[in-house]
Amino acid sequence: xxxxxxxxxxxxxxxxxxxxxxxxxxxxxxxxxxxxxxxxxxxxxxxxxxxxxxxxxxxxxxxxxxxxxxxxxxxxxxxxxxxxxxxxxxxxxxxxxxxxxxxxxxxxxxxxxx
Amino acid sequence: xxxxxxxxxxxxxxxxxxxxxxxxxxxxxxxxxxxxxxxxxxxxxxxxxxxxxxxxxxxxxxxxxxxxxxxxxxxxxxxxxxxxxxxxxxxxxxxxxxxxxxxxxxxxxx
Numbered sequence: 001x002x003x004x005x006x007x008x009x010x011x012x013x014x015x016x017x018x019x020x021x022x023x024x025x026x027x028x029x030x031x032x033x034x035x036x037x038x039x040x041x042x043x044x045x046x047x048x049x050x051x052x053x054x055x056x057x058x059x060x061x062x063x064x065x066x067x068x069x070x071x072x073x074x075x076x077x078x079x080x081x082x083x084x085x086x087x088x089x090x091x092x093x094x095x096x097x098x099x100x101x102x103x104x105x106x107x108x109x110x111x112x113x114x
Numbered sequence: 115x116x117x118x119x120x121x122x123x124x125x126x127x128x129x130x131x132x133x134x135x136x137x138x139x140x141x142x143x144x145x146x147x148x149x150x151x152x153x154x155x156x157x158x159x160x161x162x163x164x165x166x167x168x169x170x171x172x173x174x175x176x177x178x179x180x181x182x183x184x185x186x187x188x189x190x191x192x193x194x195x196x197x198x199x200x201x202x203x204x205x206x207x208x209x210x211x212x213x214x215x216x217x218x219x220x221x222x223x224x
Contacts, residue, residue: 032210034212043217049210049211101146102146102163105158105159
């Protein structure tokens with residue numbers, strides 16, 4: 001299957017700082033990538049849809065200015081959590097849409113804001 | 115509104131004890147139904163895509179089936195390494211967004 005690499009896998013940052021998470025499709029081009037947030041023992045909550053070369057589409061209730069998404073190429077999308085606070089601590093996962101609409105997921109990033 | 119409901123929420127099986135997980139869905143027009151496996155602290159791993167009622171897919175001990183209202187993931191003679199959370203997602207016509215269920219946490223005991 002297709003490979004999606006997400007980096008870093010874990011990050012600890014201080015409150016008020018920004019953190020960037022990268023999501024790369026390694027062996028295919030992804031015109032559409034998705035960013036999710038997952039709380040313990042809960043399912044994936046879609047935050048935004050990222051299309052290469054255009055602005056991301058955010059889900060209702062997700063702050064655009066806090067969660068900056070950039071999809072500059074067909075293989076790379078980034079999520080920047082700006083001015084992070086402890087309540088932003090969570091598991092963030094990206095996915096890339098394959099040729100037959102299946103989603104291939106990255107390994108996830110555990111963000112802890114202290 | 116598009117919706118996905120999975121049951122049971124959690125399931126404990128003895129090794130070799132076959133069972134089925136359920137995914138009920140309501141969607142305006144089904145583009146595809148997807149099954150994923152997720153291990154703790156990891157991203158979901160793609161298992162199957164089903165597109166139309168009556169379709170079946172198999173992979174090792176897993177078999178996925180689809181009707182117009184629900185999908186089943188059958189696990190035959192499970193092993194402890196099958197322990198994971200199994201997620202179901204649907205994609206409706208006209209969008210590439212996935213709607214996920216809350217998952218079934220499966221524990222297979224040796």
